[in-house]
Amino acid sequence: MVEVVVFAVAGAACLVGAVGVVLSRNPVHAALMLVMTLFGIAVLFVALQAHFIAAVQVIVYAGAIVVLFLFVIMLLGVDRAAELSLGALPAQRWTAAAFGLGGAAVLVWLVAAVDRIFKGAHSYELERAGIVVTEADAPATSYATDVSAIARSLFSEYVYAFELTSLLLIVAVIGTVILARRSGYSEHGGESAPAENAPASQEARQ
Amino acid sequence: MSGLDVTTGWYLTLGAMLFLIGGTGLLVRRNPLIMLMCVELMLNGVNLSFIAFADRFGDVHGHTVVLFVLVVAAAEVVVGLGLVVAVLRASPRATADDLSALKG
Numbered sequence: 001m002v003e004v005v006v007f008a009v010a011g012a013a014c015l016v017g018a019v020g021v022v023l024s025r026n027p028v029h030a031a032l033m034l035v036m037t038l039f040g041i042a043v044l045f046v047a048l049q050a051h052f053i054a055a056v057q058v059i060v061y062a063g064a065i066v067v068l069f070l071f072v073i074m075l076l077g078v079d080r081a082a083e084l085s086l087g088a089l090p091a092q093r094w095t096a097a098a099f100g101l102g103g104a105a106v107l108v109w110l111v112a113a114v115d116r117i118f119k120g121a122h123s124y125e126l127e128r129a130g131i132v133v134t135e136a137d138a139p140a141t142s143y144a145t146d147v148s149a150i151a152r153s154l155f156s157e158y159v160y161a162f163e164l165t166s167l168l169l170i171v172a173v174i175g176t177v178i179l180a181r182r183s184g185y186s187e188h189g190g191e192s193a194p195a196e197n198a199p200a201s202q203e204a205r206q
Numbered sequence: 207m208s209g210l211d212v213t214t215g216w217y218l219t220l221g222a223m224l225f226l227i228g229g230t231g232l233l234v235r236r237n238p239l240i241m242l243m244c245v246e247l248m249l250n251g252v253n254l255s256f257i258a259f260a261d262r263f264g265d266v267h268g269h270t271v272v273l274f275v276l277v278v279a280a281a282e283v284v285v286g287l288g289l290v291v292a293v294l295r296a297s298p299r300a301t302a303d304d305l306s307a308l309k310g
Binding site: 111 | 213217218219225226231237239240242243244258260266269270273277290
């Protein structure tokens, strides 16, 4: 019963936060609603025995990504409240409505199908292993979800993907620095500072 | 145990709803910042599904995939926000519809 209450509260926080992100006019409010959704998902991760992922979720998402969002919002100024209805294309609205409703239908059908397949596949696998369980306690199979188990799969089976991830992060950092630098030059193009800075940076490159 | 247990299907449904809300917001909203937040919502819906599957099948690989998704999401947000800052500095009231001016 505790699980149901936890799921209900965290799931409601997720959904309210998600709808708030979509509907809020102020980008700061949208970012705070995003925090609510991310915390709800972290709680659900804990309920699913994924404690390390829950901690990473809070640290990376709520601690880094949302802070980055808020930083950019503050950098650009929050006085412009985004207009919800300002000149939205009618075709865009219809496309969104079709996506929402059609996607809802498809996903409900998919989830129902997957759930049906689960019951078959799960009992089949367990039968092969010689274990008899009832449906109620089936999901709580004990498997190692601690940091060492994740690290074992991360650094053995997925080690190439892990190395590619480091390459991706380096490319992202370099690209962002280049983007920020170039926009700074174009903004202050009329002043005398870039004329002095540009030869200096060329010298620095050599 | 009563008949009311939290099954994997509940988590999958919630993940699908988050994905759909994020996708609909991505199509409706035109502020680039909020569009990026909607992408984050979609990614989180998928992450929830991954963890639910991992819990269901007792397979830790779902956790590893979620870690990769987190890293890629962080890189995507960094580059995306860099682009947003660059565009909005040049034209402060730009929406996503105005970004077609970048072509050519």
